[in-house]
Amino acid sequence: MAQTIPLSWYLAISAALFAMGALGVLVRRNPLIIFMSVELMLNAANLAFVAFARSFGVLTGQIFVFFVMTVSAAEVAVGLALIIIIFRNKHSIDVDLMNSLKG
Amino acid sequence: MESSGLFSLVPLIVFLPVAGLLINIIFGGRMSEKAIGAVASAASGLAFVVATLLGVALWTGSGEAVVVPFADWIHIGDLNVAWNFRVDTLSVLMMLVVSGVGTLIHIYAIGYMHEDVRFKNDIGRYRRFFVFLNLFIAMMMILVSGDSYLMLFVGWEGVGLCSFLLIGFWYEMDTLGRPSFANSNAARKAFIVNRIGDFGFLIAGFTMFWWFKDLSFAGVFSQAEHIASIAPGVILFITLFLLVGVAGKSAQLPLYVWLPDAMAGPAPVSALIHAATMVTAGVYLVARSAPLYTLVPQAQTTVALVGGITALFAATIAVGQHDIKKVLAYSTISQLGFMVAAVGMGAFVAGMFHLVTHAFFKALLFLSAGSVILGLERGHHHLPHGKLGSPKSPDFEHLATESPDSLHSEDVFDPGDMRNMGGLRKQMPVTFWVYLIGALALAGIFPLAGFWSKDEILADAFHKFPAVYWLLTVAAFLTAFYMGRQVWMVFFGKPRHAAAAHAEESPKVITIPLMILAALAVLGGALNLPGVHSLTLWLEHTIAGVEAGEFNFLVAGLSTVLALTAIALSWVLYGRQPLIEGQKDPLKKLLGPIFTVFERKYWVDEAYWAVFVNRYVDIARFLADVIDGRFWHDFVHEKVIAGTYNWLSRTVLDLRVDQQFIDAIANGLGELTKHISSGLRRLQNGFVRSYALAVLAGVVVILGYLILK
Numbered sequence: 001m002a003q004t005i006p007l008s009w010y011l012a013i014s015a016a017l018f019a020m021g022a023l024g025v026l027v028r029r030n031p032l033i034i035f036m037s038v039e040l041m042l043n044a045a046n047l048a049f050v051a052f053a054r055s056f057g058v059l060t061g062q063i064f065v066f067f068v069m070t071v072s073a074a075e076v077a078v079g080l081a082l083i084i085i086i087f088r089n090k091h092s093i094d095v096d097l098m099n100s101l102k103g
Numbered sequence: 104m105e106s107s108g109l110f111s112l113v114p115l116i117v118f119l120p121v122a123g124l125l126i127n128i129i130f131g132g133r134m135s136e137k138a139i140g141a142v143a144s145a146a147s148g149l150a151f152v153v154a155t156l157l158g159v160a161l162w163t164g165s166g167e168a169v170v171v172p173f174a175d176w177i178h179i180g181d182l183n184v185a186w187n188f189r190v191d192t193l194s195v196l197m198m199l200v201v202s203g204v205g206t207l208i209h210i211y212a213i214g215y216m217h218e219d220v221r222f223k224n225d226i227g228r229y230r231r232f233f234v235f236l237n238l239f240i241a242m243m244m245i246l247v248s249g250d251s252y253l254m255l256f257v258g259w260e261g262v263g264l265c266s267f268l269l270i271g272f273w274y275e276m277d278t279l280g281r282p283s284f285a286n287s288n289a290a291r292k293a294f295i296v297n298r299i300g301d302f303g304f305l306i307a308g309f310t311m312f313w314w315f316k317d318l319s320f321a322g323v324f325s326q327a328e329h330i331a332s333i334a335p336g337v338i339l340f341i342t343l344f345l346l347v348g349v350a351g352k353s354a355q356l357p358l359y360v361w362l363p364d365a366m367a368g369p370a371p372v373s374a375l376i377h378a379a380t381m382v383t384a385g386v387y388l389v390a391r392s393a394p395l396y397t398l399v400p401q402a403q404t405t406v407a408l409v410g411g412i413t414a415l416f417a418a419t420i421a422v423g424q425h426d427i428k429k430v431l432a433y434s435t436i437s438q439l440g441f442m443v444a445a446v447g448m449g450a451f452v453a454g455m456f457h458l459v460t461h462a463f464f465k466a467l468l469f470l471s472a473g474s475v476i477l478g479l480e481r482g483h484h485h486l487p488h489g490k491l492g493s494p495k496s497p498d499f500e501h502l503a504t505e506s507p508d509s510l511h512s513e514d515v516f517d518p519g520d521m522r523n524m525g526g527l528r529k530q531m532p533v534t535f536w537v538y539l540i541g542a543l544a545l546a547g548i549f550p551l552a553g554f555w556s557k558d559e560i561l562a563d564a565f566h567k568f569p570a571v572y573w574l575l576t577v578a579a580f581l582t583a584f585y586m587g588r589q590v591w592m593v594f595f596g597k598p599r600h601a602a603a604a605h606a607e608e609s610p611k612v613i614t615i616p617l618m619i620l621a622a623l624a625v626l627g628g629a630l631n632l633p634g635v636h637s638l639t640l641w642l643e644h645t646i647a648g649v650e651a652g653e654f655n656f657l658v659a660g661l662s663t664v665l666a667l668t669a670i671a672l673s674w675v676l677y678g679r680q681p682l683i684e685g686q687k688d689p690l691k692k693l694l695g696p697i698f699t700v701f702e703r704k705y706w707v708d709e710a711y712w713a714v715f716v717n718r719y720v721d722i723a724r725f726l727a728d729v730i731d732g733r734f735w736h737d738f739v740h741e742k743v744i745a746g747t748y749n750w751l752s753r754t755v756l757d758l759r760v761d762q763q764f765i766d767a768i769a770n771g772l773g774e775l776t777k778h779i780s781s782g783l784r785r786l787q788n789g790f791v792r793s794y795a796l797a798v799l800a801g802v803v804v805i806l807g808y809l810i811l812k
Contacts, residue, residue, distance in 0.1 A: 026796050099789030 140213030300351015353385025370473020406447025414440030423701025552627030587673030596681025
């Protein structure tokens, strides 16, 4: 255990996860997939928090991760409810059909 | 000294009548007719008492002029005019005549107006009449008592105003009570013709001020000789322009035309203003200006000729008139001609003497004529058909362009037309006798007042100015003739109208003043009997260099013979064979067209109408239509001012500035915002993913910036 994994590696994985999540949000049309991609981005951030907390030896980052997980759980609950309502009205959940707020 | 105390009373001659009219204006509404008449008569009568006291003061004193300062009036630069009263023998003589005859006429008017307002259906106008009458007395007193030409002019204009108000007293009807503008037109005619005369007076006054720097009588007369020596034309200029004023006020050629029309006023007005007092103001003015006139013989000649020609001219017209008051009006013009001729010749005393006696007998004649007219009105009222139309508002259609004589119609009874009279001496004995006395006095029959005064004028003219003497002698012959004609037509023969047959004598309030005036007409000659010359002695304190006229038996005899011949001639024509109803005037058969010329008054009114009035109306129309209408209104106002304003507001400010500049800025801003926003709204496509991409891109850019900074 003398040799620990360097911080940059964690950060690289976190960045890769965030990029994959962002790409998923931008390119997928199924809102469920988009939600999963959003979760991926949140967790990429969580990973960065934890990695920094470990590296600097403080607990702040660890605690913040719990908050993020809580908020994301709540967000999913609201988001799924919205999706159900949209489906009831439009009989589809394709995000490209949801453009009624255009200028 | 006691007499100087009396002189300080002189403002009362003006302010007593003013007090009378104020009482009648303020309290008259609650006073009875008798009380109103009594107040007015008392005001005039007290003024007569004051004038008498002034006369006594002059008589017992030195007789020289006394100037009583009363109030400051004008102080501008060199012009200094105060309201001072001048008490001298001339002004006191005028005051006595004005207030004395005036008071008798006031008393007469109590009875006359009582009936007149009832015949004319407007009882409320009774009070107004006495207010005007008192105002006239006050103004006439200002005229005769003023110490300067300007104060004289104030009174001069004031009496002109009263004349206007009283001629147009029944302004909404004609003399027969029909709705018409005839009376108000007569009033305006008098006022306008008098303005022409006043213009001459004003020019004279301005010239006087320019050369003398003073308008008071004493100041002007003391410098007159000096000015005459350095600028001989000035005095002539002043005196001739004063003559224009005299011709206007005293109804001389060519401005006499207003006086016959002025008979539209009630009889007391004709007697007081248009026979006894106001119209003699011109004679008074010439007598007052004696120191100026005696310096310029040319002016004297002109005045005398104007007077002489007027005397003859008006006498011929009087011969052809049918209206009882019109005859007297032309007679008044003629007699004023006698006076003007007299003062023009320098016979100032004779002129003033005739002024006084004429005031007596002509006031008497006019008042008696009023009594005759009232008598006929009463007779007409008693007839079954006797109904006087109540005046309605006049017809405004034919307002100004009516010729003066176009209103004659046969179906309305005219109580002033002598052709409707006849035989009145039985119905109206008092009126007949006083009328006869007045007529004989006017005709110049010995020993009545007119004989002495007219004879003095004729005698003076015989010596000084033979041409005028002959003019006046012929005029005197005609005077006796037309007065004889009038007396025969009115009082003798048989009634030519039912109203004349039923005529009634007037009440005592009317006949007593007539009797007093008749007594004065008989005795007035005593003022200046030949050999005694009391009036000459009286006036020589004021008018320098008057000489007592000699009694000329040749002149007196000739004029008496002529007067008697004329009366006899009038008897042959009108008395011997009484006129019957509808008969043509006997003189018309004799003279034919010449009588028509007299009857139509030489067509002077028509000529004035054609030469002046219609031309004036043409000018007025031209000014109204072309200058005011087309040029001023249509061109200057509509085109230039309104057009420029419209062009400025519509084209420049509205279109160019507001629409094309200010609106363009506002609209341009709006368009610009619309363009920008229509570009921007394409970004707002509603796809959440594209927003997310934009957010990502933004984050990348910000981070990139932060990292690469």
